[in-house]
Amino acid sequence: SSEIIYLVNRDKIYVDVNIDEVDIKEISLGQQAEITFDAYPELKLSALIDSISPLATGMGGITVVEVTLQLIQSDPRIMSGFSAEVEITVEEVHNVVRVPTEAVAEREGMHFVLLMNENEPQMTMVRVGRANDEYIEVLSGLKENDRIAANAYQILEQFQQQAGGAEGRGGMFPGMPGRGGGGGMRQLAPH
Structure with a gap:
């Protein structure tokens, strides 16, 4: 049938x-x-x-x-x-500082954003909390109304490629030494 x-x-x-x-x-x-x-x-x-x-x-x-x-x-x-x-919805949090996930870069277990100080991007270390696909909570290092670059991860990747032969020069971002002799990223005090 x-x-x-x-x-x-x-x-x-x-x-x-x-x-x-x-x-x-x-x-x-x-x-x-x-x-x-x-x-x-x-x-x-x-x-x-x-x-x-x-x-x-x-x-x-x-x-x-x-x-x-x-x-x-x-x-x-x-x-x-x-x-x-x-x-x-697994959890709702209120009254937190949150940024788009692509605004946070991670290197060697530390998290960074590019904080805009007088239109100059400055690498700033942040402590992060909960995250979802769109946003990540910032526990310290930023305060409400700080301006940050929306795509820090991409900018940092481009910078590292450009700075490959920059032997310790400061590069285009304050607080971001070039790779080579002085090498790596310098950890900045939270803002």
Whole structure:
């Protein structure tokens, strides 16, 4: 026999997502999430974690746990079987200094930003905290309203390539010695 009809309950819409085993410790029932559907990228719908599978499974060389989310609100455009991107809120922090992740460079376990002092970039060491895909929390080294270069990592990479033969010269950024005899980056006191 063949299937003739599909019944879809639009009162409760669920989304299944596979969470990497290393991240599952951050996930719990009732957590909030935001879902964006590939078919309608401008549409963002809220959801709550409804269930967490008690079994982990292998998928493409990694171990994952299936998590089911229930949409809090629905939209008539959403169809069963759509692909979606899920962003689960694991923690919210308020009143912190945060910068875009690409504004922070890391060398030998230390983190740096390019602080703009009178329009001159100055390498400044910072202590960082929590991070997500977009932002990183700065615990010390910066204060609110400091101006920094938005792409420190790329600028530092370019500088190091240019400074390769700069035998100890200061280079284009104060506080950034060239590679060679004087070598490496100088650690600056937090701002």
